[in-house]
Amino acid sequence: MNPKLQSRILACLAVLCWILLFHSQTNLIIMASAIAFLTYPFFQRLNKKFSIWFSVGIYYACLALLFIIPIVLITVLVTPQAVNGYKTILLWVDKGLELPPVAEQYINHVYIWLDAIPGFQDLQSSTAEISGTIKRNLSKFLQLLLTGGISFAGSTINIALQLFLIIFLAGLAVVYAKTCYKLAVRITGLPQECIDRFIIALQRAVRSIFLGIFFVAFVQGILTGIGFFIFGVNDAAFWGLAAMICAVIPILGTALIWMPIAITVWVGGSFYSALGIVLWGIIIVAGADNFLRPYCLQKGIKTSIIVLFFAIICSIIAFGPIGLILGPTLVALGIQAVEESDYLLRKAEHME
Structure with a gap:
């Protein structure tokens, strides 16, 4: 068999092994690959100044900080306000989506204006039905939002694990970039x-x-x-x-x-x-x-x-x-x- 063909087959086999290993984490692979492409020039500059393992350590530390710092800032600055917003929505749902008095006044003014229109009386029943349907659907949406918020808060461990995998895979792609390059040349020809x-x-x-x-x-x-x-x-x-x-x-x-x-x-x-x-x-x-x-x-x-x-x-x-x-x-x-x-x-x- 032609040695070039043998080399291409083995390169395809290597890629297939990685695909089978990570096929269930496609989104993580795409995200990690994008980060690797974005940060590879930075890793190259590190590798010219330091040893490979020291460069890898600095790269992982910088990548982790790039994710951790915004998360910490959001947690410190936004979480108290998020809790207040969550409580406000929850209280509004418990009250049956009761509108503020000023909003009720605006709506009453609109109804008074509409009452002067001929034929509006016949539409009032259907308008009330539409209003009730909107309120029910809005209540369901807000309940879903509140449930989703609780689920999101409860899945922090899973989110942290996915974040760790993205950082790890991005670093892996950067370290073995030359190997990936060789595989691309052999497979595509x-x-x-x-x-x-x-x-x-x-x-x-x-x-x-x-x-x-x-x-x-x-x-x-x-x-x-x-x-x-x-x-x-x-x-x-x-x-x-x-x-x-x-x-x-x-x-x-x-x-x-x-x-x-x-x-x-x-x-x-x-x-x-x-x-x-x-x-x-x-x-x-x-x-x-x-x-x-x-x-x-x-x-x-x-x-x-x-x-x-x-x-x-x-x-x-x-x-x-x-x-x-x-x-x-x-x-x-x-x-x-x-x-x-x-x-x-x-x-x-x-x-x-």
Whole structure:
């Protein structure tokens, strides 16, 4: 048998062993791989100055701190406000979703105005039925939210374990990057310069994804929290964190947080504060998203923002939350594959 074919078969066998070992942890593997691509240049600089084991120790310590510091800050700053928000929602559910007196007054004014419309009397029964249906569904949603919060708090050990696995696998990928490189060359049979360009394309794509999606979400969460603080919203840090989480959701994003808060402030009697929250959300928070996200994503992935937008939506539908990373990465790989195909074809034509 041809030695090259034997080498390729054995390389495929090695990759298959790793796939079988980690096939149930696909999301963790994707996340760890993205972190490895992002941090490999840092590990290379460490490896030039220190021994391999000392470099690995520093790398793991820095990676752990990168995750631990934000978690500690969120726990210290946001947890007390999160508890208050949790208690407020729980009390509201226990009271049967009772509206504030000011909100009831607004609704009564609306009904008085509607009573003057001919034929509205016939619609009152159906309106009451719709209102009851909305209240029941909202109650179920809030109960689910509260139950999910308890489950989330109770699954901290599992979350910590997953975080440990992500850090460990990212370090493993970085340490054995050269071995992975050799396997990629043997399995694909591509020239090394092609593999190098694929790696550069992946590094740029992952950097753009983390900046364009997660860093922009962080900025939007901070801006939302600042806006809430300025306009006197209670537990501004907690709602800013909620906005940070919602910011990665396409189309709706942080509006899922600041719009209901603005409505709540408005029915509470603070019209100008509510207007300020809406304007802050549209101009400052959404403006940062509209400017920063396309700039960061297109800087590392050579395609239009519309293509990236639909790639993210489709990948979220297909793969879940990890699609935020996987969708743009697949687009970058596809574009690079087309470019390498053209390069190899031109090279073959030139040799002929």
